[in-house]
Amino acid sequence: xxxxxxxxxxxxxxxxxxxxxxxxxxxxxxxxxxxxxxxxxxxxxxxxxxxxxxxxxxxxxxxxxxxxxxxxxxxxxxxxxxxxxxxxxxxxxxxxxxxxxxxxxxxxxxxxxxxxxxxxxxxxxxxxxxxxxxxxxxxxxxxxxxxxxxxxxxxxxxxxxxxxxxxxxxxxxxxxxxxxxxxxxxxxxxxxxxxxxxxxxxxxxxxxxxxxxxxxxxxxxxxxxxxxxxxxxxxxxxxx
Amino acid sequence: xxxxxxxxxxxxxxxxxxxxxxxxxxxxxxxxxxxxxxxxxxxxxxxxxxxxxxxxxxxxxxxxxxxxxxxxxxxxxxxxxxxxxxxxxxxxxxxxxxxxxxxxxxxxxxxxxxxxxxxxxxxxxxxxxxxxxxxxxxxxxxxxxxxxxxxxxxxxxxxxxxxxxxxxxxxxxxxxxxxxxxxxxxxxxxxxxxxxxxxxxxxxxxxxxxxxxxxxxxxxxxxxxxxxxxxxxxxxxxxx
Numbered sequence: 001x002x003x004x005x006x007x008x009x010x011x012x013x014x015x016x017x018x019x020x021x022x023x024x025x026x027x028x029x030x031x032x033x034x035x036x037x038x039x040x041x042x043x044x045x046x047x048x049x050x051x052x053x054x055x056x057x058x059x060x061x062x063x064x065x066x067x068x069x070x071x072x073x074x075x076x077x078x079x080x081x082x083x084x085x086x087x088x089x090x091x092x093x094x095x096x097x098x099x100x101x102x103x104x105x106x107x108x109x110x111x112x113x114x115x116x117x118x119x120x121x122x123x124x125x126x127x128x129x130x131x132x133x134x135x136x137x138x139x140x141x142x143x144x145x146x147x148x149x150x151x152x153x154x155x156x157x158x159x160x161x162x163x164x165x166x167x168x169x170x171x172x173x174x175x176x177x178x179x180x181x182x183x184x185x186x187x188x189x190x191x192x193x194x195x196x197x198x199x200x201x202x203x204x205x206x207x208x209x210x211x212x213x214x215x216x217x218x219x220x221x222x223x224x225x226x227x228x229x230x231x232x233x234x235x236x237x238x239x240x
Numbered sequence: 241x242x243x244x245x246x247x248x249x250x251x252x253x254x255x256x257x258x259x260x261x262x263x264x265x266x267x268x269x270x271x272x273x274x275x276x277x278x279x280x281x282x283x284x285x286x287x288x289x290x291x292x293x294x295x296x297x298x299x300x301x302x303x304x305x306x307x308x309x310x311x312x313x314x315x316x317x318x319x320x321x322x323x324x325x326x327x328x329x330x331x332x333x334x335x336x337x338x339x340x341x342x343x344x345x346x347x348x349x350x351x352x353x354x355x356x357x358x359x360x361x362x363x364x365x366x367x368x369x370x371x372x373x374x375x376x377x378x379x380x381x382x383x384x385x386x387x388x389x390x391x392x393x394x395x396x397x398x399x400x401x402x403x404x405x406x407x408x409x410x411x412x413x414x415x416x417x418x419x420x421x422x423x424x425x426x427x428x429x430x431x432x433x434x435x436x437x438x439x440x441x442x443x444x445x446x447x448x449x450x451x452x453x454x455x456x457x458x459x460x461x462x463x464x465x466x467x468x469x470x471x472x473x474x475x476x477x478x479x480x
Contacts, residue, residue: 041297044304048288057281057329057336061318064284068311071304078301089297096297 016084016139027199029140030084032132033077034091035193035200036147039125040074041092042099043067043118047153050114059111059160066118066153073147080143094197102189106182112164116175116236119157120182123232127225128190135203158236165237176238183229187222256324256379267439269380272372273321274331275433275440276387279365280314281332282339283307283358287393290354299351299400306358306393313387320383334437342429346422352404356415356476359397360422363472367465368430375443398476405477416478423469427462 013019020026047067054060081088108114126148133144165172194201204218233239253259260266287307294300321328348354366388373384405412434441444458473479 038297041301041304044308045288045291048285048291048307051285051288057278057332061281061314061328064281064311065315067288068284068308071308074301074304088301092297 011134012138013135014137016137019137020084024199024202025137028203029136030081030086030091031094031197031200032136032144032203033081033086033140034088034093035095036129036144037074037077037081037088038092038095038099040070040077040147042103043070043122044074046103046114046121047118050108050111050118053108053111053114055111062156066156069152073149076143076147095193098189098193102185106185112161112171112175113178115157115160116178116238117182119154119161119236120179120229120232121186122153124183124186124225124229127228128221131221131224132204161236161238172237175236176233179229179233179236179238183226187226251374252378253375254377256377259377260324264439264442265377268443269376270321270324270326270331271334271437271440272376272384272443273317273326273380274328274333275335276369276384277314277317277321277328278332278335278339280310280317280387282343283310283362284314286343286354286361287358290348290351290358293348293351293354295351302396306396309392313389316383316387335433338429338433342425346425352401352411352415353418355397355400356418356478357422359394359401359476360419360469360472361426362393364423364426364465364469367468368461371461371464372444401476401478412477415476416473419469419473419476419478423466427466 016029020029044067047063047070051060051063051067054063078088081091106117108117129144129148133141133148136144161175165175194204256269260269284307287303287310291300291303291307294303318328321331346357348357369384369388373381373388376384401415405415434444
């Protein structure tokens, strides 16, 4: 791992108290935690909705369990925002519209589309936040990695989708198209957010006093995320 | 507290292992836990749905928090059913249709109706299960009382509904009618369940080898529940 910017020998840029003295860094982290918190609340709602499409009680309960896990993550982020003197609602507000736009144009029409969407969405978000996490202060990094913990959803979705494709291979073609559309819409909304949130973008492109990366590195990061998506789709039996 | 039937001096009828030797008792408890488990899963879904109607992010998160708490209760019941060798899905299945029928005919048209419905529904269910709990073996009673623990929903609903009535007193008339309708539909579905589930009814009317109550007592119980409902509606500023 390279150390650059203000990073120490061990790759750490210090704890929250040290880093937050820089108002730009503080603003970027509030954005990041706000986006993450609303993402979890939104994931809760989406999974609870998908629970209604479940073909049986066991599947319904499995989705409800994951929705609850997302809510626990939301709670951690909410509590952290409060702890550092931020208003959680205010921090989340800028991210409501981009996420809701994404959900409006990617409404699953059935149980399988819902599973693929949750799987793809969670995976992309996890990849993104893990990339960003290495650039954060120790306290924030620990929290981000903790709420990115697998809620068991991925394996559940993979199992169910594979079963469905085995039973009817035509399902694969439809879901592959769906996966491509999800990735396209997610990238499009991510670009809107980056364009509108200066502090957050500075964190990504290295404008603030943190170990950031330049635009070339941002491009590489998006490439890595897209490649990981492609691999996941193949593993699911869907060529993306 | 009277002791009758197989009840000991302290009002206890013994632990699960002792009581479950009677197949009628065992069947009744499976019914009770199954009804309770599906009730919690259904409460999770209903609260998650209501979260979508929330007027702001803080209210949305409050509802999501309660939905998660209901899911934790579901999990306890699910685990207990598995522990005593029952299939949770099988135990819940007979209660899906009555609860879904209730929800179909009492779909809230807005945020306040949703709050009143959740409050009234939870309160009636809590009153009922607390009445039944005293007739159960020690292990089952402890579990039932634990999952009936307040999830904080009641006070939240009371506060929000009172505020709304203060701002616009006409809201009170509409919600009072709504509360009456909810109580009527709940009693009607409860009667269907009692008519169809022999073991459960035996537990209530004392046909099984447990401390049951006779039909007069069942009538009194329903009266107590209705009276408690009336008091709650008044406390909410709604004459029922």
